[in-house]
């Protein structure tokens with residue numbers, strides 16, 4: 070049993086990640102967010118040998134349009150996903166047009182199947198917050214958090230004993246402040262209910278991964294206007310060189326490679342279980 074993930078695209082133009090849960094005799098495919106158009110998602114999935122009809126569930130972090138593309142709701146002949154959403158967002162999802170009987174609202178942990186549990190953490194983002202997920206399958210644990218205003222206690226306590234972590238690294242603070250964006254937009258982004266800067270993301274990763282055992286660190290939602298991969302790589306080279314070789318930067322323009330998340334061996338000498 071193992072978890073694999075591929076970030077199909079990430080950024081303010083649309084976010085969607087495929088997570089495949091291999092149980093040996095069968096493989097369950099789920100999406101985290103569905104912010105790319107059905108056409109683009111279908112073509113990116115096809116390159117991985119997956120079709121939208123193979124997706125059982127969509128786990129929604131929140132309902133901003135870059136995380137939920139209206140084409141999935143309003144188009145005809147859409148796949149019959151089960152939409153998993155925090156109870157806080159449920160009424161908005163219904164209002165958006167998703168049939169009530171396709172929605173499973175959560176407020177805490179839920180199980181996708183007997184071998185897959187999902188812990189959830191409500192994270193600060195705008196008025197309703199966004200959901201962080203820790204997917205546990207076959208002993209492997211994958212954490213996923215995007216659009217979080219700050220590294221709040223639910224993230225730092227709930228995201229423990231991870232084998233891989235995907236977290237947003239939205240902006241470089243100097244580029245953000247120098248950008249032509251209006252002051253109120255900058256305040257929203259940096260004010261604790263918006264997005265994580267590169268430094269904040271790095272600090273959160275180091276606090277979550279005190280033992281330095283993460284197999285993958287995936288950085289999500291890089292701003293086109295206020296970030297650059299070379300700035301991120303320079304920061305990590307200076308402050309977390311031990312993780313640099315395990316770092317994957319996502320893009321709006323194309324998918325990551327398929328990342329495999331095996332469970333760390335329980336007897337691993339470097340593994341520290343708090």
Ligand SMILES: [Zn+2]
Pocket residue numbers: 080081084133135136216290
């Ligand atoms: Zn977003």
